[in-house]
Amino acid sequence: xxxxxxxxxxxxxxxxxxxxxxxxxxxxxxxxxxxxxxxxxxxxxxxxxxxxxxxxxxxxxxxxxxxxxxxxxxxxxxxxxxxxxxxxxxxxxxxxxxxxxxxxxxxxxxxxxxxxxxxxxxxxxxxxxxxxxxxxxxxxxxxxxxxxxxxxxxxxxxxxxxxxxxxxxxxxxxxxxxxxxxxxxxxxxxxxxxxxxxxxxxxxxxxxxxxxxxxxxxxxxxx
Ligand SMILES: N[C@@H](CCC(=O)N[C@@H](CS)C(=O)NCC(=O)O)C(=O)O
Numbered sequence: 001x002x003x004x005x006x007x008x009x010x011x012x013x014x015x016x017x018x019x020x021x022x023x024x025x026x027x028x029x030x031x032x033x034x035x036x037x038x039x040x041x042x043x044x045x046x047x048x049x050x051x052x053x054x055x056x057x058x059x060x061x062x063x064x065x066x067x068x069x070x071x072x073x074x075x076x077x078x079x080x081x082x083x084x085x086x087x088x089x090x091x092x093x094x095x096x097x098x099x100x101x102x103x104x105x106x107x108x109x110x111x112x113x114x115x116x117x118x119x120x121x122x123x124x125x126x127x128x129x130x131x132x133x134x135x136x137x138x139x140x141x142x143x144x145x146x147x148x149x150x151x152x153x154x155x156x157x158x159x160x161x162x163x164x165x166x167x168x169x170x171x172x173x174x175x176x177x178x179x180x181x182x183x184x185x186x187x188x189x190x191x192x193x194x195x196x197x198x199x200x201x202x203x204x205x206x207x208x209x210x211x212x213x214x215x216x217x218x219x220x221x222x223x
Contacts, residue, residue: 014039014046017064017072021052021221025131025187031083032071033217034180038087038173040209042094050220084116084177091173098173111167111174119157120181122149127184150190158196165203179204 016039018032032048039046049072055061056068064072065081072079073086080086088109091097098108125146133139157178160167166175182191182201192198204210 013074013076014044015049015074016046017049017051017074018070018217018220019052019056020050027218027221028214029180029183029186030070030217031180033213034083034176035071035073035086035090036213036216037176037180037210038090038094038097040212041096041171041173041176041207042090043096044090044093048216048220084112087173087177088112096171097176099168099170104168107168108172108174111172112177114167115174115177115181119153119178120184122146122153123181123184126150126188130187150185151193154190154194154197157200158194161196161200166200171207175204176210179210 016032016035019030022030036046051061051070056070061072062068064079067081069081071083071086072081073089074080075089078089080089087097091108099105126143129139129143129146166172167178168174179201182197183205185191191201
């Protein structure tokens with residue numbers, strides 16, 4: 001285990017587990033980035049536990065993350081997996097990420113699920129074809145339908161964002177998840193093709209917490 005203290009916060013009880021190494025295409029995109037971003041927006045200090053393939057496969061790690069994936073997040077006695085659940089947990093501690101009003105909270109949760117359940121699967125289907133399928137015949141056949149679904153989702157999202165800066169009437173943790181999902185197709189012009197969506201992603205990316213999260217994530221690979 002390699003421990004990096006991101007804020008020189010000796011004794012911090014928050015620990016985020018991320019990969020020690022990632023291939024180039026995944027750098028800046030792995031799901032620890034969205035958690036880092038939430039923590040930065042919330043102004044919460046944290047440490048990073050870097051793991052490799054051996055730890056990822058270990059029984060000890062599987063006890064924390066049943067699928068052997070990152071991120072895992074420890075907040076004192078509580079250990080969580082699933083980036084959406086972790087982001088939600090962090091957001092509940094920060095007015096910067098989650099409104100106080102119960103109805104606004106429910107709407108924020110709705111958009112968190114929308115990012116992870118209605119948009120991310122469509123986007124990931126395309127990423128899997130473009131980045132992992134190579135020249136496979138099935139991928140060539142399947143891609144047009146997968147692409148059409150992403151385009152449809154992006155047009156629908158653009159409509160939602162047409163008259164607002166963020167998904168709701170202010171920045172919330174749902175924007176962190178949605179923007180993180182939109183970043184997955186950085187190898188395409190799909191976001192750029194939707195001016196409203198493009199402006200939204202730029203707006204989200206321009207937040208200092210967003211750049212800090214990515215910078216800290218990629219700094220790991222410089223070592
Ligand atoms: N739904 C999970 C997905 C986690 C996930 O796919 N993590 C990737 C890195 S971004 C991973 O650990 N991949 C390695 C693997 O699946 O073995 C979440 O949001 O936390």
